[in-house]
Amino acid sequence: MLVKGTSAIRLLSVASLIGCMSLIATGCGGQQAEDRPAEPATNWSAPLTDGVSVPTIIAAQRLVSFRVISPSFGGTPSLIQVDDPNQMQVNQRSVAMVFRLPDYGTVDVRESSAAGWTIEREKQRANEPVLQPGASPAKAYPFKMVAVKTTSGLLSASGERATLQWIDGNTLFYIFGPNLTASQVEALAERF
Amino acid sequence: MAPQQRRWGMSGLRRFPLIFASAFALLAGVMVAFPGEASATSYCGGKEAGIWLDNNNYNSIGSQAGVLAPNHSLVSCGGSGVTADSVNTVGLLLTSDAQNWVEVGYVKYLSCFIGCSAYYKVFGEWGFNGSSPGQTYYGNVTTGTVPTFKAVIVTGSYNWTIYWDPNGGTNFTLLATYNNLCCQTGDAYGEASRSGASGTDIVDHHYNMYWKNTSGTWSLFSSLHCQNDTDADYQWNRVSGYEFQVGAGPGYC
Numbered sequence: 482m483l484v485k486g487t488s489a490i491r492l493l494s495v496a497s498l499i500g501c502m503s504l505i506a507t508g509c510g511g512q513q514a515e516d517r518p519a520e521p522a523t524n525w526s527a528p529l530t531d532g533v534s535v536p537t538i539i540a541a542q543r544l545v546s547f548r549v550i551s552p553s554f555g556g557t558p559s560l561i562q563v564d565d566p567n568q569m570q571v572n573q574r575s576v577a578m579v580f581r582l583p584d585y586g587t588v589d590v591r592e593s594s595a596a597g598w599t600i601e602r603e604k605q606r607a608n609e610p611v612l613q614p615g616a617s618p619a620k621a622y623p624f625k626m627v628a629v630k631t632t633s634g635l636l637s638a639s640g641e642r643a644t645l646q647w648i649d650g651n652t653l654f655y656i657f658g659p660n661l662t663a664s665q666v667e668a669l670a671e672r673f
Numbered sequence: 674m675a676p677q678q679r680r681w682g683m684s685g686l687r688r689f690p691l692i693f694a695s696a697f698a699l700l701a702g703v704m705v706a707f708p709g710e711a712s713a714t715s716y717c718g719g720k721e722a723g724i725w726l727d728n729n730n731y732n733s734i735g736s737q738a739g740v741l742a743p744n745h746s747l748v749s750c751g752g753s754g755v756t757a758d759s760v761n762t763v764g765l766l767l768t769s770d771a772q773n774w775v776e777v778g779y780v781k782y783l784s785c786f787i788g789c790s791a792y793y794k795v796f797g798e799w800g801f802n803g804s805s806p807g808q809t810y811y812g813n814v815t816t817g818t819v820p821t822f823k824a825v826i827v828t829g830s831y832n833w834t835i836y837w838d839p840n841g842g843t844n845f846t847l848l849a850t851y852n853n854l855c856c857q858t859g860d861a862y863g864e865a866s867r868s869g870a871s872g873t874d875i876v877d878h879h880y881n882m883y884w885k886n887t888s889g890t891w892s893l894f895s896s897l898h899c900q901n902d903t904d905a906d907y908q909w910n911r912v913s914g915y916e917f918q919v920g921a922g923p924g925y926c
């Protein structure tokens with residue numbers, strides 16, 4: 482009897498272990514929704530919401546007030562967008578270019594008027610406390626200034642995804658993408 | 674054998690709690706690991722969402738709406754902690770690529786350990802060049818109510834404030850000020866989203882959606898339209914130029 486009873490209890494213990502293991506295992510691979518921002522999502526293939534497609538950089542240049550520059554990424558953009566002229570004033574419109582690059586994947590470039598932006602303001606952003614009361618202290622400080630060509634720019638590195646903006650003349654340049662690292666956006670910025 | 678017999682040789686009375694606990698742990702593990710099937714497909718590992726915008730030319734300095742807090746159905750993606758959510762917000766896209774934004778609303782979470790329980794939280798959040806510190810929580814929402822949320826700029830600055838009125842009026846309480854965001858104007862929106870396993874829903878109703886122009890005048894949305902609908906399981910219904918609802922149904926908006 483002792484042997485049978487022992488077996489039954491052993492069986493249940495193993496079962497409980499499996500149950501607990503399933504909890505632990507799925508916990509490791511489970512979703513932590515609280516860690517995921519609820520923000521509007523960027524469409525990396527056509528990033529400008531309500532944007533219109535144009536065939537060339539020259540066509541885009543005609544619709545905006547700042548100087549548009551096509552980066553030397555070694556290929557032409559797969560898509561060029563401009564904010565809809567029927568919805569936005571000329572000084573508000575931006576241009577977006579989408580590239581598919583072998584070593585980088587999807588690379589998005591947004592160029593817009595630099596009005597309102599200065600290096601001093603970028604530095605202020607870089608030094609601004611990010612955490613709000615009650616926010617998770619585990620969130621890393623994501624902004625810092627880095628050298629970009631002959632000036633400096635604002636690097637944003639949130640997790641494994643990075644973006645970089647800088648000012649050149651009257652244009653605000655911004656590189657972003659779904660899988661770009663900090664070193665990649667810095668390398669891409671040098672190719673403008 | 675002797676040590677084992679001593680280890681397992683308990684009386685029936687002493688054994689019962691162990692047996693009960695073992696069976697409960699097994700059941701809980703299976704329930705959490707294999708949640709039940711329901712109508713909407715699973716969306717674990719990301720989120721499904723849609724936002725509604727007005728054609729206000731990125732000239733908004735404020736956004737406001739009443740947002741229903743329904744009794745969502747949430748189904749765990751498995752594991753422990755927060756395993757499913759449903760989010761409804763009011764906010765502004767500050768750049769048209771959705772890399773910059775500010776929003777306020779509520780989220781309903783499903784939190785699981787041995788069992789699961791759901792709770793609502795008021796939260797605010799912002800994004801700057803693709804980075805966000807995540808949600809900051811400010812209070813609780815009562816199921817079945819329609820609180821009012823508002824995001825508005827501090828005039829002459831790049832600082833944005835968020836407010837709410839739990840009673841659905843305009844007796845707003847300031848929740849937070851988010852400093853030095855990218856822009857001084859944006860495009861007002863309402864958003865609903867979900868993450869979770871099959872059966873998790875994003876039932877929503879945004880009422881009386883307003884935007885504030887640069888002269889300081891609040892106006893009802895007039896040309897509400899849907900964008901960024903990543904959800905094939907929910908029907909996004911335009912009730913009027915300033916009101917929409919979301920419920921289970923086929924197709925995109």
